[in-house]
Amino acid sequence: MEELKNHIINYNEAVISISGLYKSFGDLDVLKGIDFELFKGENVAILGKSGTGKSVLIKIIIGLLKPDKGEVIVLGKHVDKLERKELDTLRLRIGFSFQNSALYDSMNVYQNLAFPLTMNIKNLSKNQVKNEVEEVLEAVGLEDKINQLPSDLSGGQRKRIGIARTLILKPEIMLYDEPTSGLDPVTSEEIIELINDVQEKYNTSSIIITHDLTCAKNTGNRTAMLLDGRFFKIGTFDEVFDTEDEQVKGFYNYNFIQ
Amino acid sequence: MATFTNRKYIFSKGIDQYFIGVKSAYSFVALFFKEAFKRPFHFREVLNQSFEVGLKSLPLITLTGFIVGVVFTKQSRPSLEDFGAASWLPSLIGIAIVRALGPLVTALICAGKVGSSIGAELGSMKVSEQIDAMEVSAINPFKYLVVTRVLATTITIPVLAMYCSCVGLYGSYVNVHAEETTSLVTFYQSAFSSISFLDIFTSVAKAIIYGFTIGIVGAYKGFNATQGTRGVGKAANQAVVLSMFLIFLEELVIVQVANWIRYF
Numbered sequence: 001m002e003e004l005k006n007h008i009i010n011y012n013e014a015v016i017s018i019s020g021l022y023k024s025f026g027d028l029d030v031l032k033g034i035d036f037e038l039f040k041g042e043n044v045a046i047l048g049k050s051g052t053g054k055s056v057l058i059k060i061i062i063g064l065l066k067p068d069k070g071e072v073i074v075l076g077k078h079v080d081k082l083e084r085k086e087l088d089t090l091r092l093r094i095g096f097s098f099q100n101s102a103l104y105d106s107m108n109v110y111q112n113l114a115f116p117l118t119m120n121i122k123n124l125s126k127n128q129v130k131n132e133v134e135e136v137l138e139a140v141g142l143e144d145k146i147n148q149l150p151s152d153l154s155g156g157q158r159k160r161i162g163i164a165r166t167l168i169l170k171p172e173i174m175l176y177d178e179p180t181s182g183l184d185p186v187t188s189e190e191i192i193e194l195i196n197d198v199q200e201k202y203n204t205s206s207i208i209i210t211h212d213l214t215c216a217k218n219t220g221n222r223t224a225m226l227l228d229g230r231f232f233k234i235g236t237f238d239e240v241f242d243t244e245d246e247q248v249k250g251f252y253n254y255n256f257i258q
Numbered sequence: 259m260a261t262f263t264n265r266k267y268i269f270s271k272g273i274d275q276y277f278i279g280v281k282s283a284y285s286f287v288a289l290f291f292k293e294a295f296k297r298p299f300h301f302r303e304v305l306n307q308s309f310e311v312g313l314k315s316l317p318l319i320t321l322t323g324f325i326v327g328v329v330f331t332k333q334s335r336p337s338l339e340d341f342g343a344a345s346w347l348p349s350l351i352g353i354a355i356v357r358a359l360g361p362l363v364t365a366l367i368c369a370g371k372v373g374s375s376i377g378a379e380l381g382s383m384k385v386s387e388q389i390d391a392m393e394v395s396a397i398n399p400f401k402y403l404v405v406t407r408v409l410a411t412t413i414t415i416p417v418l419a420m421y422c423s424c425v426g427l428y429g430s431y432v433n434v435h436a437e438e439t440t441s442l443v444t445f446y447q448s449a450f451s452s453i454s455f456l457d458i459f460t461s462v463a464k465a466i467i468y469g470f471t472i473g474i475v476g477a478y479k480g481f482n483a484t485q486g487t488r489g490v491g492k493a494a495n496q497a498v499v500l501s502m503f504l505i506f507l508e509e510l511v512i513v514q515v516a517n518w519i520r521y522f
Contacts (some may be wrong), residue, residue, distance in 0.1 A: 062394050088396035102391035104383075117393035119402075169395070 010040040014073075015173055015205045016061060021070035023056055029055050032229035034070070037174070043199055043206045045215070045220030047240075049251065052226045054209040055099070058175040062208070063087050075172065092120060095204070097168030099178040101158040103150040109161055110146050113137070117168050136216050137163040139201065140194060154186035163194060167202060174198060174206040178217045188215065195219045213252065225251075283285060284479050292409055293401045301408050307410030311372050315418060318367055323422035326363055335437070341463025348440075351430040352449030357457050360423030361416075362509060365468035368415055370502040373476040376407050377497030379481025381490040389481070404481060408473035415469030416462050423461070460516040467512070468505050475501040 016038040023031040030053035038044055048054050059065040060072055063079050072079045077090050103112050113133045117123060124132075137143045140160040150158060157178060166174065179195060180188040192215055198204055208219050214224050217237045224234040227247055233240045241252050331351055338344050380403060383389050392399040432446045476497040483493040 064390055064393060084398075088398075091396040094394070096391075096394040098387050098391060100386040100387060104388055104391070105386070116397065119397045120395070165391075165395075236522055 001174055011051050012024075013040040014038065015040050015075055016207070017071075017073040018061075019071045021057075021072060022058065022063075022068045022196060023053065023060060023065065024068060030228060030229060031060075031067075034229075034231060036224065036231065036234070038142055038205055038207060040205050042221045043195070043198075043208060043219050044222045044224060044234075045208045045210055045216035045237075046224045047210060048226030049211065049250070053229055054211075054226055055177050058096070058177060058207055058209055062091060062094055062175060077089045090157060092169055094132055094171045095169065095171035095174045097159070097163050097176045097179060099181060100185070101150070101162035103158060103161055103165070105150050108147055108149050109137070109142070109153075112150070112161060113165050113168050120169065132168055135143055136167045139167060140164045142227065154182050154187075156190060159183070160194065162199065167198065171204060174204045176208045176210075178212075179208060180210060185214075188212065191215075192218045221248065276303055282482070283478060284480070287474060289400060290405060290474060292453070293398070293405050294409065298401075300402055302404040303402065304409050304413075307407050308414045310375075310415040311368070311410050312365075312418060315371055316421075317509050318371065318383060319364055319418050319422050320425050322363055322367055322427035323360070324429035326359055327351070327355065327426035327431075328427075328433045330359065331430040332432040335433075347434060348445050348448035349452040352427065352451075352453050352459070355426040355430070356423050356453050356461055358427055358509075358513075361419040361465040361468060362505070363426075364415060364419040364422045364465065365472065365505045366502060368411070368418065368469075369472050369505060370498055372411060373472045373497045373501045374494040376411075376473065376476030377480040377483075378490055378494035379483050380407075380477055381483030381493035382402075382487075384481060384483045385486050400481075401515075404474075404477040407477055408470060411473030411476075412466055412469040415472065416465035419461065419465035419468075456516065456520060458514065464509070467508055471504050471508065472501045475504065 009018040014037040016036070018034055018036045021031055022029075033056065046054050046057070056065060060067050061074060061079065063082070069151055071076055074090060075093055077086070079087070079090070082090060104115065107115065110133055113136060115118050117129055133146070134143065137146060140163055142157060142160055142164070145153060145157060145161070150161070152183060153161065163176075163179075174195075176195065179191050183191065195206065195208065199206060206219075209217065210216050220237065222234060223231040223237045225238045225240050225248060232245065232248060233243070241248065243249065285396065331347065334350055335344065335347060338347055338350065380389075383403070389399045389403070427446065427449055430442070430449075431442055434440055434445060435442075479493040479497040479500070483491070485488040
């Protein structure tokens with residue numbers, strides 16, 4: 001499985017390239033000089049304690065937040081220099097799965113999935129929309145939930161529908177914000193499998209923001225550890241945790257004891 | 259000394275916050291006018307929201323308008339009778355309801371019902387990241403959520419205000435009819451005989467401005483909600499309080515302008 005995953009990664013082509021990134025909120029410095037590259041076809045898990053700026057990083061990548069300093073190039077475009085229209089065109093190529101799924105609670109599952117499609121691609125027939133919705137629902141294994149409201153779904157199902165909503169626009173890059181947080185171990189395992197399936201089936205490059213070591217180990221081709229606003233180390237999971245650093249060791253031990 | 263410096267700091271910080279708020283509100287309104295005339299237009303969503311604002315407020319507007327008509331007539335009759343001017347009652351009621359009460363009562367009810375609902379809905383979408391979810395799906399949330407709702411209130415509230423005036427007059431007729439034998443046609447003819455085109459025009463213009471105020475204040479408060487569920491409640495509450503305050507302020511200005519035109 002690991003070999004198959006590594007086979008589709010193109011280490012010559014960076015889809016996301018970040019250099020010298022700084023971001024602060026008032027007096028609080030969150031990111032203090034981030035340098036990072038995501039290559040085509042790979043999954044990178046970014047680990048770190050709560051409040052270290054993991055989510056801020058992916059929000060800057062998708063243009064929801066502006067960096068204070070530094071360069072963020074996504075699919076060849078400088079994100080912070082794009083006009084609204086260009087940014088929207090770029091966003092169509094990126095999927096963002098929110099920590100709390102952020103499903104539109106006034107719409108049912110079908111409407112949640114059809115909404116980004118019909119708003120962005122004009123002149124689609126009702127049948128085409130229905131087929132696309134059914135296809136992504138099948139990909140996340142929730143075909144039978146098509147008419148349910150988000151409030152009727154479990155946490156794991158909401159996460160899956162959230163991922164399906166991003167897949168409907170066939171993104172090249174996926175950004176997952178804490179995909180397994182608040183889920184039981186069995187459901188977490190299912191989400192981990194889904195992330196790997198998405199990488200294989202849709203040939204996406206992904207960043208997985210998490211503080212769950214099992215998720216990082218099983219989804220990331222590479223792992224990056226964020227400490228005090230900087231990457232402590234980027235490499236394989238074992239390489240990152242092969243360290244004498246007390247903070248990193250503490251993070252590792254705490255997670256696995258839990 | 260330290261306390262004084264601290265107080266001074268808090269005071270200047272308060273002034274800073276006030277002007278930041280004014281600038282942010284101004285930018286929000288400017289963005290509305292920029293986005294409202296730019297493609298794509300979400301007509302279907304405007305229609306949906308108009309339905310939400312209009313049809314769902316209709317029972318409350320009907321009841322309130324009717325009661326206002328009855329009560330105002332009941333209160334005015336004794337004073338007019340004292341001066342032997344009871345026959346002027348329909349004209350007085352007509353002027354009062356069409357010029358002032360119809361639009362004002364509708365606006366106050368809609369500020370409570372619609373303004374709070376827009377503030378709470380957008381506030382809850384904001385804190386649960388649904389607005390960000392639209393943004394990352396390349397959908398302009400300002401255009402889809404704010405522009406459509408503000409247009410809906412601006413279009414629907416004048417219609418509701420006219421309807422409220424008609425129901426108010428009917429309420430007044432019911433009360434007049436109980437006291438004396440006047441036909442509905444005679445009552446309406448008498449009520450409208452003292453209403454000029456300027457009254458109708460001012461009344462509609464007022465309702466349009468109130469509708470815009472209710473929509474934009476609700477959307478602004480909701481769109482800028484923070485602090486989780488507490489922020490949602492705060493947004494809904496502030497939407498009502500601020501829009502009611504602005505409605506009274508606008509009423510004052512519009513009445514002055516209308517009087518100036520009338521006697522010019």
